[in-house]
Amino acid sequence: MPHPAPDRAEVAVVGAGPAGLAAAVTAADAGLDVLLLDAADAPGGQYYRAPAPGLGATRPEALHHGWGTFTALTARLDRHRTTGRVRHLTGHQVWAVTRTGEDWTLHAVTGPDGGEGAAPRARRLVLATGAVERQLPFPGWTLPGVVGAAGAQAMLKSGLVLPGRRVVVAGSGPLLQAVALSLARAGARVPALVEAAGYGAYARAPLTLAANPDRLAEGARHRAGLARHGVRLLTHRAVTAVHGTERVEGVTVSRIDRDWRPVPGSGRRIDCDALAVGHGLVPQLDLALGLGCATRTGTDGSAFLEVDAQLRTTVPGVWAAGETGGIGGVRLSLAEGELAALSVIADARGARARARAGVLRRRRRRMRGFAGLMGAVHRPGPAWTAWLAPDTEVCRCEEVTAGTVRAAVAELGAGDTRTAKLLTRAGMGWCQGRTCGFAVRALAGPPSADATSDALPDAGPDRRPLACPVPLSTLARAARCEGE
Structure with a gap:
């Protein structure tokens, strides 16, 4: 049976968050034919999430910063969709690019x-796939309410x-302040914001701070808002x-030293019925890695894509914008989306x-400087x-505990993430290591100095042929189409 000819465009943008939106409308403004693909049903990405229409929200802007920028972008997008300059394919999860x-x-x-499947084509590709949240496991983190x-x-x-109703916010990173303030404004009681790092370290880079006064002002607004709502900041x-037992009833908060080791005897209990926890964001690089795009390690320890001043990756015909180049926030994503376009x-x-x-x-260099400091x-x-x-689950999908991973290292000779994965199944579940990968790497450690040529050392971020779960029927259909 003949396969219908796929859609084709001059440029395809993967991801309709801030960076992808800016890239798509800027390219369309110049007359380019654009395909915008996104897994969600509406543009905005994770940052500009909007309430479902059926909820009847009358002021969605109350939950966002820079809502006017988003509405201006979506208005441009709507105009280009009407003329056919942009074809916005919602509900399209891209699992591979060939x-x-x-x-x-x-x-x-x-x-x-x-x-179902789709296989549109484009001459040029802009990756704006955003980021995912980094989680560090601890005893009880799988309990309902976390x-x-x-x-x-x-x-x-x-x-x-x-x-x-009573939510402790914890982890590390500037996102926590925005989350705690949003929850408090919405009516939750937030007894504490627990930050593993400290904000005093920012003062060691006065020139970077001076070049980004907007970030200083934003931080001051957050701190003032937290104080008004009675949120205690614990650094x-x-x-x-x-x-x-059935769900969260409280948390233990411990003082930690500069290496994040808990100080004995410092634990204190805070009663709550929910815990919102996260340790920053990490770039989502599955598609880029599948294409062979080179990466570097950022100041936060995560991998990001290597791009030049024009935001071209190391693969010809592929550009990247936003969090794929390192976590930096919405303003940086908007600037990079436009620059890539x-x-x-x-x-x-x-x-x-x-x-x-x-x-x-110039704007990008300034904001990237702050992003490096933040990381x-x-x-x-x-x-x-x-x-x-020992019984703390590290890989929730496969129910692999920290003790199991440590035993694989100490008793079975696992000296790297891949070997630990083969011996314990950590990272083989539904999320494919996106949640547990950082923790497993920390427990398995780097390759030993005397590793043999048969060893499987860590080689940076995992490269997978599929960026998301794909039905076998879809793979078979793709194979038939390529053979015709």
């Missing part, structure tokens, strides 16, 4: 159960629901245990907006694994 002649073929699953900090914010933005502390326009049309691109590059300040300390008890 080369087809001079085009990129984007393999996507669609439909309510992911059983949610990700970003997940708690997503629940509030999209569902107008709170994870609990250099971490939640090291969760208590409860200007580079694509120059490649496609030969026309260069030199003045605007120069402004964006260094909130990077997890090397001794955080001291929080783990």
Whole structure:
């Protein structure tokens, strides 16, 4: 049976968050034919999540910063969709990208159960796939009532629901202040914001702070808002245990040293019915790694894509914008989305907006400087694994405990993540290591100095042929289409 010819465009943008939206509308403004693919049903990504229409929210802007910027972007998107300049493919989860002649073929699953497929093509590709939340396990973290900090914010933005009535917010990173303030404004009691790092470290980079006064002002507004709502800020502390039977009833907060090792005898209990916890964000690189794009390690310890001043990756014809190049926030994502689009326009049309691109590059350098500082300040300390008890689950999908991983290292010779995975199944579950990968790497450790050539050392972030779960029927259909 002949396969219908796929859609084709001059440029495809994967991800409709801030970076992807900015890239798509900027490219369309210049007359390029754009495909915008996103797994969600509406644009905005994780940052600009909006309540479902059926909830009848009258002021969604109350849950967001910069809502006017988002509405302006979506208005431009709507105009381009009306003219056909942008084809916005919602509900399209791209699981792989392959080369087809001079085009990129984007393999996507669609439909309510992911059983349908699509394979549009584009001459150029912009990856704006965003980030995922980093979690560090600790005793009790699998108890009902424990949610990700970003997940708690997503629940509030999209569902107008709170994870609990008395919520402790914990972890590390500037996102925590925004989450705690959002929950408090929505009616939750937030007895404490528990930050594993400290904010005093920012003062060691006065020039970077002076170059980013908007971030200083934002931090001051958050601190003032937290004070108004009675949220106690506890720095250099971490939640090291969760208590409860059927769900969260309280948490133990311990003081930690500079390496994040709990100080004996410092634990104090705080009663709560929910815990929103997260230790920053990490770039989502599955598609880029599958294409062979090179990465570097950021100041926060996570991998990010290597790009040049034009946001071109090391793979010709592929650009990247936003959190894929390192976690930096919404303003940076918007600037990089536009800058990537200007580079694509120059490649496609030969026309260069030199003045605007120069402004964006300077803005990007300034904000990337702050992002590097932010990553260094909130990077997890090397001794955080001291929080783990032997029976603490590290890989929730496969129910692999910290004791099991440690035994694989000490007794079976696992000296790297891949070997630990083979011996324990940690990382082989539904999330494919996206949640537990950081913890397993910390427990397994780097390859030993005397590793043989047969060893499987850590080689940076995992490279997978599939970026998300894909039905076998979809794989078979893709294979038939490629053979025709």
